[in-house]
Amino acid sequence: MDFDLSEEQRMLKESVDRLVAERYSFEQRKAYGKEAEGWNRGLWKQYADMGLLSVPFEEKYGGFGGGAVETMIVMEAFGRGLVLEPYFATVVLAGGAIRMGGSEEQKKAILPKIADGSLLMAYAYAERQSRYDLADVLATAKKDGAGWVIDGEKTVVIHGDCADKLVVVARVSGGQRDKDGLGLFIVDAKAAGVSRRSYPTQDGVRGADITLKGVKVAAGDVIGEAGKAWPLIECVSHSAIAALASEAVGAMSAMQDITVEYLKTRQQFGVAIGSFQALQHRAVDMLVALEQGRSMAMYGTMMAEDPNAEERAKAMAATKVQIGKSAKYVGQQAIQLHGGIGVTMEYKVGHYFMRTTVMETQFGDTDHHLAALARAGGLVSAAG
Amino acid sequence: MDLRYTDEELAFREEVREFFRTELPEDIRRKMINGQVPVKEEINRWQKILNRKGWAVPGWAPEWGGTGWDAVKLHIFKEAMHLAPAPEPLTYNVNMIGPVLIAFGTEEQKKCFLPGIANLDIWFCQGFSEPGAGSDLASLKTRAVRDGNDYVVNGQKLWTGTAHEADYMFCLVRTDPDVKKQKGITYLLIKMDTPGISVRPVVTLDGVPHTNEVFFDNVRVPVKNRVGEENKGWDYAKYLLGNERIGIARVGLSKSRLNRARERAANVTVDGKPLAENSRFRERLAAIEVELKALEITNMRVIDEVKRSAGNAQDPKASILKIKGSELQQAATEVLVEVSGRDVARSETGFLMGDEPPIGPDWAVTAAHNYFYHRADSIYGGSNEIQHNIIAKAILGL
C-alpha cells in the first residue's frame, strides 16, 4: 500500500494548488461569475498552458498522460477554489467518453483541441424523466444513410450553454430503460436542429436544456458502436463519480478550514465561540466526516478505471454514498456553526454548501447508489 | 387522559379549514404550494382578509382584536393555516411588537399602533441583532442619547428581515453603557423613513434579500416612541422572545411540506415505478412522520401547560419545540430536494420571488432554494445551540 504521490504528481499538485490560491479567492471567483459565460476564458487558457486540460489524455494526443490520481489532484484543488470553468464537462465527461471509447480519428481530432483550450464540450445524457437511471433514454438515433438522425431532449446539461460540441446519449434500439441499444454521438452544438435554453445553476455555473430535432450526425461521429455504448456510459459515470468525489473533498476541506478559522475569531459572550465545547465537538465530527469522505474519494480514484466492471460499479456506488453523506453533514454544520453569516450569498461558506448540494444530484444521489450497492450484494465479502 | 380533540374542537377545526378553503386567494395558495416566496402585496392582501374575519391577531387580548381562543384552538388555527397552505401573518407584527405593546405600551401607543399592526397598515421589522451581537444579543452597541424630546440613534443593525419594506422598526438600543449589559438597553419604535437611516439588502442563499443591514446616522426618535421605561428594554425583549411558544414547532408547516413531497413523489419515476411507491423513500418519509407526531404531542403538552398557567409561564420546554421543530422543518425541505432530483440544480430566483415562468417543473425548482434558506431555521430566534444551553441550565440544572 502506498499513499504517496509520485514526484510528477507532487509537482502537479503544487502548481494547481498555487494556481487556485492565487487566482481563485472568493472575490476573484465572484468577478469570473459575472462574465458572460459565467467563467473566465483567460484562466481556461492558463489551464491549457499548464497542461491541466489534457491531464487524463495520452501523450500521443497532446496529453499529460495522467490517470485517475492526476484527475483527483486537479479536482480536489478545483473543489477548494469552487472553480467555475467547464473542466468537469469538457475534460472529465465528454473528453472521458472520447478518451475511453473514441476511435483513433476521433481522439486525434478532438483531444488535442481540448488540450489546447480551443474546444469546449459537454455531456448531454440526462432527460427529464430519467432521474438517476443512466439507461433511461428516450432520445432516439435513427439510421440515415451512412449517418444518423437524433431527436430528443436533454436536461440540465452542465456547461451545455457554452459547449462547442456535445456528446449526446441516444437510443438506437430497445425500450426506454434498456441498457442495450444506446449510442454516444458527437454533435456540433451549432448544428441545425440543436436549440439550447441556458440558465444559471445553484452552484454558480450555467446549465442548459437542449432540444435536438432531426439533428444529422455523420457516421464518423459515433463513439464506439451505436447501440452498444452501455459499458462506456458506465465508465464515463465512474470517472465522473471519482472526479466529483475529489472535488467534494476539496470543497469539504475548505468548509472545514473556514469554519475552524471562524470559530477561532468570532467572539460572543466575550470569548471566541470556538471555546464552547459543543462547537468544538461539532467541528470534530465535521473532520471525521471529511476524512471518511477523503478515504472513499481515494478508493474511488483507485477503482475508477478498474477493468472488473462489477467491482468497479460497487466501489463507485460506495464512494458516492460516503461522499453524499459526508458532504451533507460538513455543509450543514459549516453553515450552522457560522450562524447568520453562513446563510448569506456574501460569505463564501454557503457557496461550497450549494455546490456540494448540486453534486449530490449529479451521477446519482446517495439513495440511488445505496440501493444499487445493496442490490449488488454490498461491499464486504467473506474475503474481507 | 385523552389526546383527542373534543367535539367542540373538531367543529372549530372544520370551521377554520372551511375558511382557509374558501377565503385564501387562489394565486397565493398556488405560490405557497409551489414553495415560492410570498411578496409584500400578497402578505398584505391576506392579512386584510384575515382581519375582516376577525382572525388577524387571534392570540392578542380580546380588547385589541384577539379572539379569546385558548391555546388548543390557537394551535388548531395555526396548523390549518400551514396546511392550507397560507402565508404566516407577518410575525414581527402579530407575534412580536403587538403583544409587547399590549403588555408594556402606553394607551396612546396602543391606540396609535395596534389597529394598524393588526391590519398590516403598519409594517414592522425587528432590529435586535447586530454584527457583534447575535447569540449574545445583550452586547448590542447601537447607541441612543437623549437630546430634548428625542433620542439620537447611531449604530448598525444586521439581519433585519423586511427592513426595506417596513414602515417601522422595533429596535433595541443602548442608553446606558456603564451598567451591566442587560441593564442599559431601551426599546424604541423607529420610523423607517426618518432621515439618517439607510438600508442595504443582504441576500440569503436562496437568492432572495430576506435580510438587511440597517445603518443609523444621527437618527432622531421622539421619546414618545419609547416602549416602557428607559433602560428596561431587555425585559420587554425577553417577554417578546418567550412569547412565541405555540407556533414555534410549526408542525403544520412540516406536515404541509411532507404532503407536498408525497404528491410530487407520485410523479417521479424510479426503477420504473413512482417514487411514492418506493419502499426506501416511504420508510424515510415515515421516519420523519413518527418524529413529527411525537413533536405534535409534545407541542400539545406544552400548550396544555401554557393554558393552565393562563399564559404566564416562561416554559423552557419551548426550547424542545424549537430544536425539534426546526430540525423537522429542515428535514422536510431535504426530502423535497431529494424528490426533485436533478431539477433542483437550476437557480430560478425569478420564479421564486415573482411571476417569471419556471424553466424546470414548477413543483421542483424551488426545492433547493428553500432547503438553502431554511438552514436559517436553526439559527435565528435563538440558535439551536443556545436552545441546548437553555435546556441544560433551566431543565437539567447543569
Ligand SMILES: Cc1cc2nc3c(=O)[nH]c(=O)nc-3n(C[C@H](O)[C@H](O)[C@H](O)COP(=O)(O)OP(=O)(O)OC[C@H]3O[C@@H](n4cnc5c(N)ncnc54)[C@H](O)[C@@H]3O)c2cc1C
Ligand atoms: C434569515 C435570518 C433572518 C433573521 N432575521 C432577523 C430579524 O429580522 N431581526 C433580528 O434582530 N435578527 C434576525 N436574525 C438574526 C438571528 O437572530 C441571529 O443570526 C442569531 O441570533 C445568531 O446570531 P449570529 O448570526 O450572530 O451567530 P453567532 O451568535 O455568532 O453564532 C455562531 C455560532 O456559535 C454558536 N454559539 C453562540 N453562542 C454559543 C454558546 N454560548 N454556546 C454554544 N454555541 C454558541 C451559535 O449557535 C452558532 O452556531 C436573522 C437571522 C437570519 C439568518
